[in-house]
Amino acid sequence: MTTVNIISLNKTYPNQSLPVLKDFSLSLNDGEMVALLGPSGMGKSTLLKLITGIERPDSGDIQFDSSSILNVDPNKRGAVLMFQKSYLFPFLNVEDNIGFGLKVQGASSETIHTEVKRMLNLIGLPGIEKRKPGQLSGGEGQRVALARALVTNPKLLLLDEPLSSLDTTVRMNLQEAIRNIQRELGVTTIFVTHDLGEAMAMSDRMALLLNGEIVALDKPENLFHRPRSLAAARFMGVSTFLSGSQLPVKKDVCSSSEKMFAIRPEHIRIQKEACKDSTPGVVSDCVFRGEYIEYQVNINEMIVRARMPMPAPMFTHGEQVYVKFAEEYLFEVEN
Amino acid sequence: MKQGFTYLFRFLLYLILIAPLLLFAAYAFSTRWFFPQPFPIEWTVGTFQRVVHDSQTLSSMVQGVGIAFLVSVLSLLLALPAARVLGLRKFRGRQLAWLLIFIPSIVPPLAVGMGLNILFLRIGLAGTITGVVLAHIIPTLPYTIFTLSSAFARFDENYEFQALALGASPLQIFLKVTLRMITPSLVVAALFAFLISWSQYLLTLLIGGGQIITLPILLFSAASGGNPATIAALSLLFVAPPVLVLAFTARSLNQHGNEIREQY
Numbered sequence: 010m011t012t013v014n015i016i017s018l019n020k021t022y023p024n025q026s027l028p029v030l031k032d033f034s035l036s037l038n039d040g041e042m043v044a045l046l047g048p049s050g051m052g053k054s055t056l057l058k059l060i061t062g063i064e065r066p067d068s069g070d071i072q073f074d075s076s077s078i079l080n081v082d083p084n085k086r087g088a089v090l091m092f093q094k095s096y097l098f099p100f101l102n103v104e105d106n107i108g109f110g111l112k113v114q115g116a117s118s119e120t121i122h123t124e125v126k127r128m129l130n131l132i133g134l135p136g137i138e139k140r141k142p143g144q145l146s147g148g149e150g151q152r153v154a155l156a157r158a159l160v161t162n163p164k165l166l167l168l169d170e171p172l173s174s175l176d177t178t179v180r181m182n183l184q185e186a187i188r189n190i191q192r193e194l195g196v197t198t199i200f201v202t203h204d205l206g207e208a209m210a211m212s213d214r215m216a217l218l219l220n221g222e223i224v225a226l227d228k229p230e231n232l233f234h235r236p237r238s239l240a241a242a243r244f245m246g247v248s249t250f251l252s253g254s255q256l257p258v259k260k261d262v263c264s265s266s267e268k269m270f271a272i273r274p275e276h277i278r279i280q281k282e283a284c285k286d287s288t289p290g291v292v293s294d295c296v297f298r299g300e301y302i303e304y305q306v307n308i309n310e311m312i313v314r315a316r317m318p319m320p321a322p323m324f325t326h327g328e329q330v331y332v333k334f335a336e337e338y339l340f341e342v343e344n
Numbered sequence: 345m346k347q348g349f350t351y352l353f354r355f356l357l358y359l360i361l362i363a364p365l366l367l368f369a370a371y372a373f374s375t376r377w378f379f380p381q382p383f384p385i386e387w388t389v390g391t392f393q394r395v396v397h398d399s400q401t402l403s404s405m406v407q408g409v410g411i412a413f414l415v416s417v418l419s420l421l422l423a424l425p426a427a428r429v430l431g432l433r434k435f436r437g438r439q440l441a442w443l444l445i446f447i448p449s450i451v452p453p454l455a456v457g458m459g460l461n462i463l464f465l466r467i468g469l470a471g472t473i474t475g476v477v478l479a480h481i482i483p484t485l486p487y488t489i490f491t492l493s494s495a496f497a498r499f500d501e502n503y504e505f506q507a508l509a510l511g512a513s514p515l516q517i518f519l520k521v522t523l524r525m526i527t528p529s530l531v532v533a534a535l536f537a538f539l540i541s542w543s544q545y546l547l548t549l550l551i552g553g554g555q556i557i558t559l560p561i562l563l564f565s566a567a568s569g570g571n572p573a574t575i576a577a578l579s580l581l582f583v584a585p586p587v588l589v590l591a592f593t594a595r596s597l598n599q600h601g602n603e604i605r606e607q608y
Binding site for chain 2 (some may be wrong): 061094212
């Protein structure tokens with residue numbers, strides 16, 4: 010349906026010295042869902058405002074299907090929003106809420122009626138047409154908000170932390186629901202979140218955003234297993250970084266000390282006995298998380314965090330252990 | 345026991361509110377009610393009929409309601425943009441803006457009225473309905489702005505962004521979303537403006553210059569005349585429109601109050 014090109018956007022708010030977005034570029038294929046992941050206040054919401062036309066960029070371009078939309082009125086752009094709060098109009102019932110977009114665009118009442126019915130079936134809540142937003146649960150409200158956004162057949166769907174205020178079970182269900190509906194309708198989607206798990210579960214590609222710039226952009230599985238840069242690796246939950254000289258295993262590719270290597274916490278093994286290429290250390294902290302145990306081991310004043318899946322050997326605070334970095338899981342990162 | 349107190353309290357509350365009206369009614373519908381008698385002996389609708397059939401009474405009521413209605417509408421139109429900015433935005437000079445808006449209700453109305461009279465005489469607005477309506481806007485505006493700004497302080501602009509993204513034009517957003525969201529406060533603000541204008545005596549007298557007669561003007565002249573039955577009858581007519589407006593808006597207020605509560 011729509012390919013989206015965002016080309017070197019710059020945006021600095023007046024009275025602020027630092028830019029919110031710096032040479033920001035991103036391309037989305039037709040029907041693709043790209044997650045924008047980053048700490049709050051990193052320009053994600055500003056980007057959505059630029060796309061919907063609430064704000065104007067200082068420079069750069071936004072294109073839908075290769076034609077610029079910067080001079081298109083915000084209400085003609087076809088970019089719809091879904092926020093953390095449903096923002097359903099409290100004075101309208103569910104049917105009129107979902108039908109709002111069609112109505113203001115001048116659709117006939119029969120069209121609205123059938124479309125609303127179709128959307129309610131799609132979101133799995135048939136028959137709630139006459140309910141008021143106040144009578145819906147948080148999850149239902151978000152489903153209706155999604156239906157209201159999608160009924161207009163938008164070019165681009167923008168999701169701004171849509172699940173952040175929901176509890177875990179509802180959240181999981183909705184992740185699935187949104188993902189399925191998005192795939193079924195094939196609507197191009199930008200999904201803004203600060204939750205890594207959610208971004209990985211839902212998106213086709215993931216962009217890591219830091220200080221208004223994309224530091225990494227790839228499929229979730231690639232980013233998870235092999236983040237290229239130090240910043241990206243930190244984002245993905247990696248906390249152990251070793252310089253070439255600190256490596257207990259001598260990777261044949263390079264043993265020079267300028268290179269940085271990283272390893273995911275779940276690939277670090279902690280054991281009682283020494284073995285080949287293991288390093289001695291002292292357990293400084295131990296947290297039982299149910300599915301896994303988190304250990305912090307002190308190796309020559311460097312703290313290494315390991316995550317051992319259960320069942321795992323239990324070590325106590327202060328115990329002498331040996332840490333093994335599995336060679337096949339060590340990867341190089343750019344500093 | 346506790347319920348008994350509640351009922352007693354309620355009864356007393358209603359009594360305080362209704363007693364003056366009952367007294368007015370007693371005066372208006374009785375005749376020859378003199379001092380030692382605790383209650384009127386002879387009842388009549390004569391005085392009331394006379395007052396109602398007086399052409400001046402009716403025209404003053406129509407004029408007063410018309411002016412109050414116009415004042416409500418104009419005051420709301422003027423207050424909406426100001427209240428929106430004051431409620432939604434933080435900017436330098438906000439306190440000063442509030443002060444400027446409230447100044448007319450702090451300065452003695454006589455001073456405002458006299459000054460305004462000279463100005464209106466010069467530009468030919470004295471003694472006209474337009475002049476009186478414009479003058480009434482001065483004391484009503486602070487209240488309408490204040491009421492609406494508190495509505496906008498609770499207003500979330502994301503509702504408008506949603507409507508915009510769904511394809512609504514600015515006018516559609518204003519009519520279908522913004523106005524609907526602030527309707528309860530809009531009704532309250534309109535009510536304030538109506539009541540203030542309806543009961544305005546001094547400004548009507550000064551600017552109207554005896555040519556624009558509203559019910560308060562008639563009431564004041566009757567009060568100095570000293571016929572209690574006429575005063576009482578006019579007073580009953582005077583409270584009628586506010587009570588009607590209040591009864592009408594109370595219903596819609598309750599309804600909208602529930603809707604607002606539902607969204608949280």
